Amino acid sequence: MNFSVSAPGKVILHGEHSVVFGKTAIAVSLGLRTTAYFKETNNTFINIHLPSVQIKESVPLHHINTEILSYKTYTEHPESIPHEEHVIKTEIFVKNTFPNFDNFSGKQKNALIAIFYVFFGVFGGKEIRGFEISFVSDLTVGAGTGSSASFAVCLAAALLRFAKGSNESIINFEEKQLISQWAYNCERIMHGTPSGIDNTTATFGSLVVFRRGQKPNLLDLKLNLRILLVDTQVSRQTQVLAQRVRGLMERNPEAVDCVMTAIDHIAKSALKILQNLSSNYEGDVDTQYQNLAELWNMNHCLLASIGVSHPALESVRTSADKFGLACKLTGAGGGGYAIVLVPHTSNQKVIHDLTQELGDKGFKVIATALGGPGVQY
Numbered sequence: 001m002n003f004s005v006s007a008p009g010k011v012i013l014h015g016e017h018s019v020v021f022g023k024t025a026i027a028v029s030l031g032l033r034t035t036a037y038f039k040e041t042n043n044t045f046i047n048i049h050l051p052s053v054q055i056k057e058s059v060p061l062h063h064i065n066t067e068i069l070s071y072k073t074y075t076e077h078p079e080s081i082p083h084e085e086h087v088i089k090t091e092i093f094v095k096n097t098f099p100n101f102d103n104f105s106g107k108q109k110n111a112l113i114a115i116f117y118v119f120f121g122v123f124g125g126k127e128i129r130g131f132e133i134s135f136v137s138d139l140t141v142g143a144g145t146g147s148s149a150s151f152a153v154c155l156a157a158a159l160l161r162f163a164k165g166s167n168e169s170i171i172n173f174e175e176k177q178l179i180s181q182w183a184y185n186c187e188r189i190m191h192g193t194p195s196g197i198d199n200t201t202a203t204f205g206s207l208v209v210f211r212r213g214q215k216p217n218l219l220d221l222k223l224n225l226r227i228l229l230v231d232t233q234v235s236r237q238t239q240v241l242a243q244r245v246r247g248l249m250e251r252n253p254e255a256v257d258c259v260m261t262a263i264d265h266i267a268k269s270a271l272k273i274l275q276n277l278s279s280n281y282e283g284d285v286d287t288q289y290q291n292l293a294e295l296w297n298m299n300h301c302l303l304a305s306i307g308v309s310h311p312a313l314e315s316v317r318t319s320a321d322k323f324g325l326a327c328k329l330t331g332a333g334g335g336g337y338a339i340v341l342v343p344h345t346s347n348q349k350v351i352h353d354l355t356q357e358l359g360d361k362g363f364k365v366i367a368t369a370l371g372g373p374g375v376q377y
């Protein structure tokens, strides 16, 4: 077998953090993707190449095939895997396999544990053949645009296809659900208690309206929304920020719940506007954009109130505000990316001048399409 599979990153338009506490969130897939290249070989090794986290490793097949027999198979049932136990067992294997494991960064450790977690879960109990897998990504790792979910979706899709030995190049809805569930388990390794919005968006693409515990609402909207994605280049970890918010919630449940409820209202109002903007809306489009801009600004300030902004994000907002544009953090915050709303009437010079100012401040600006396809071969 020799194939590639890709999955998009995402931006959360509304509902980061509040989604973890059961509120509504809206996420949209990005034009930026991760691609996994998979090749079956006759070698006595499996080769893993993860350039985004500087990993290039070979593991002898006999070493893997000795270990693999001690695992059960959960290929079609990732929801039944004893998660904690499986993570611990995988981690011990990874530690014993890579002598310099303790010197690896958190990013490297998580990526390797995720790979072997899915690998042993899918192939448990069966000997496997040699293969090579490498992951190439357009996304900045750990910046809030769902790099971990798009990586995990590609990983699950590649290993499930290898397990099936299938040459079918279309991924049907049930297969996508399975991929998303495996990716969710990987997200648990990266984040602890993820909401599931990132793996759902990376799998299904387009626009996802998500509420924890409910079936995601997948809307195939022809969104004609222009944004600037601004990379503050401040690295942060989703898990750390999510824990910070959880601590704040535990200490101030009523106040933080009010903030989360306000964000929930914002997400619902924004969804109506997005639906208007993507249909043949007969009302005043300018007013819709103004309302959306207000909602973006409010959403950001509410997130700042729970401690997940960062001076670099505030600096992006100051510049956007100077040019009359709305801006919010996206993803977990604490650095990472901000998104700037570009209304349909914005002239090129404003966008050019803002891009230049942000560049002068040391930020990277990308204009990218919103709402591309989900996982695909």
Ligand SMILES: Nc1ncnc2c1ncn2[C@@H]1O[C@H](COP(=O)(O)OP(=O)(O)OP(=O)(O)O)[C@@H](O)[C@H]1O
Pocket (backbone or CB within 6 Å): 034, 050, 051, 052, 053, 106, 107, 108, 109, 110, 111, 135, 136, 137, 140, 141, 142, 143, 144, 145, 146, 147, 148, 149, 151, 190, 191, 198, 236, 237, 238, 239, 331, 332, 333
């Ligand atoms: N291309 C990749 N190759 C290998 N590992 C990756 C890749 N992309 C992401 N990862 C793994 O995912 C982790 C990043 O997860 P994190 O949630 O902090 O970032 P993110 O997914 O970009 O942010 P968010 O979840 O807020 O959108 C890394 O530590 C790494 O282990």
Ligand SMILES: C[C@@](O)(CCO)CC(=O)[O-]
Pocket (backbone or CB within 6 Å): 012, 015, 016, 017, 018, 019, 020, 144, 146, 191, 193, 194, 195, 196, 197, 198, 238, 242, 331, 332
């Ligand atoms: C911060 C958060 O809401 C979004 C991360 O992209 C965490 C999650 O939903 O799991």
